[in-house]
Amino acid sequence: MNIRQDLESVAPHITRLLSIGLEFHNHDKDWSHLKNQEDFKFIYRVPSHDRYKVEMVYSTGRDMARYMGDYLLEINTDYGRFPTLNSIIEHFKESWVYGGYSPEILSEARKTCTAHGVELWSVERMIQLFQRQENLLKAVRSTFEMLKRSDLYKEENGEIIVKNEKGINLSGISGSSININSAGATATVTTSYLQPAVFDELIAAVRAQGFDKKTEGELLNNVESLATGHKEGRFQEAYKQFMQDVSAHITVFSPVLAGLASLLQ
Incomplete structure (x- = not known):
C-alpha cells in the first residue's frame, strides 16, 4: 500500500487507519446481507412501538460502517478534505470515533426482543458486528493518540522539534534508551527502566x-x-x-x- 509522500514519516499509523477503513467498508456489505438475505424480515414480530429499538442496531451500525469506511480510505487520496495530518485528526473529532450514539443501543435491542419473545439470528449477528466495529473505533482512537505524539503533528501545530546545533540529533527517547545520531557516528545510551510490580x-x-x-x-x-x-x-x-x-x-x-x-x- 503506497502512502502519500507528505505522510511517509507516520506511514505505519496511516496504513493501520487505511486497513481499518477497508474493514469498515467490508462491514457495509455484511449489514446489507444481514438485513436483506437473512431472517431480519421477521422484525415485524416486534410490536411497532418498540421495533425501533431493534432497528437502531442496523441503522446506526450501517451508518457507522459507511462513514468510517469512506472517510478513512479517503485520507490517503483526498488532499482537498485532508491536506494535513492535523486536518485528518480534526475531521474525526465529531465522528463515530468518539461516540455519537447511545451506549445502551445493543442492550436495549436484546431486552426488547426478549420481552416480546422474538429470537432472530440476524439481530444477534448484527449485535456482534456492531461490537466488532466498536473495537475498530477503539483502535482508531488509539492510532490518533499515537499520531498526536509524532514530530509531524507537532510541527504542523507550531511546536519546535529540538535538535543539537552541532549536528547531533536526539531521537528514540524512551524509558530505556536514547539514540544519539551525529555525522559519521551513532551511539545508544542505555538507561535502566524497572517496571513497577x-x-x-x-x-x-x-x-x-x-x-x-x-x-x-x-x-x-x-x-x-x-x-x-x-x-x-x-x-x-x-x-x-x-x-x-x-x-x-x-x-x-x-x-x-x-x-x-x-x-x-
Whole structure:
C-alpha cells in the first residue's frame, strides 16, 4: 500500500487507519446481507412501538460502517478534505470515533426482543458486528493518540522539534534508551527502566477472573498500553485512557488501584 509522500514519516499509523477503513467498508456489505438475505424480515414480530429499538442496531451500525469506511480510505487520496495530518485528526473529532450514539443501543435491542419473545439470528449477528466495529473505533482512537505524539503533528501545530546545533540529533527517547545520531557516528545510551510490580498484579488480577478469551485479551491489552505509557513517560494520559477502557470491569482491579494511583505522584 503506497502512502502519500507528505505522510511517509507516520506511514505505519496511516496504513493501520487505511486497513481499518477497508474493514469498515467490508462491514457495509455484511449489514446489507444481514438485513436483506437473512431472517431480519421477521422484525415485524416486534410490536411497532418498540421495533425501533431493534432497528437502531442496523441503522446506526450501517451508518457507522459507511462513514468510517469512506472517510478513512479517503485520507490517503483526498488532499482537498485532508491536506494535513492535523486536518485528518480534526475531521474525526465529531465522528463515530468518539461516540455519537447511545451506549445502551445493543442492550436495549436484546431486552426488547426478549420481552416480546422474538429470537432472530440476524439481530444477534448484527449485535456482534456492531461490537466488532466498536473495537475498530477503539483502535482508531488509539492510532490518533499515537499520531498526536509524532514530530509531524507537532510541527504542523507550531511546536519546535529540538535538535543539537552541532549536528547531533536526539531521537528514540524512551524509558530505556536514547539514540544519539551525529555525522559519521551513532551511539545508544542505555538507561535502566524497572517496571513497577503493580503491572504484574494487574495482569494476575485479569487472569484470575476466568474471563472468556476475547474479554481477557482486551483487558490484557489495556494493561499493556498502560505499562507502555508509564515506560514512555506519559503515564497520566495512559492512566486516564485505561480507566475509561476498563470501566465495565473496574471491580477486577479494585485491590490494585491504590498502588496504581500512587504512580501518578
